Amino acid sequence: MRKKIVAGNWKMNLDYNEGLALFSEITNMVKDEITGKQQAVVCSPFIHLHSLVQMAKGYDKVSVGAQNAHQAESGAYTGEVSAKMLKSVGVEYVILGHSERRQYFGETNELLAKKTDTALANDLKPIFCIGETLQERESNVHFQVIKDQLIEGVFHLDAANFAKLVIAYEPVWAIGTGVTASSDQAQEIHAFIRKEIAAKYNQQVADDTTILYGGSCNPKNAPELFAQADIDGGLIGGASLKSRDFVDILRVFNA
């Protein structure tokens, strides 16, 4: 049975104290309110990570993730943070290939394949993001774009390593816009992703892969999105900055 996950991507928000305060609210609410097997993952800026990992001890339903990691093991890369460094402070997950990294920092599928390898080699679990722009959807090339992102970004992995990934489908046109993909649109792409995984590996690997939806997901639209057969949770931006909203989204999976 694949895992149900709701991951919060804080992006470049919250100073140190604000981040710790939000995380403390989240852990307390999760402890009191979450009754299922779903997992919360909080992906904060680097400066919070060490403290959040300490605070998460004893809360097995809350994990901590980073938002990026460099492709090299170490070296002269001023300003960068390595996968090994993240692992050394106890980080469990790392978002790779977010569309903002692709768009503003020029991250290509080729680069992301290297980042994925390095993250896995350091025992981190990548949350690998894929998704099309509005222009690509309107030109009807969105299936091909997503297929290419999979082939070039992660399909070089063997099945055992692929099984360590979480995939996140985030249509770029839905991110931070308040325009959510309809549950039918999201399900259509999620089913396509799972079909591609089955074709590349096998049905078991496909059935075991957690595929998250991201893009203006909130407590109102999450129940319908998460009710779809191939949507296993969410990658949440704006709504993850409010403990009540984030935990309400997580509660959708309550037993």
Ligand code: 13P
């Ligand atoms: P929003 O939920 O703010 O649209 O952001 C989604 C996202 O980019 C999560 O990674």
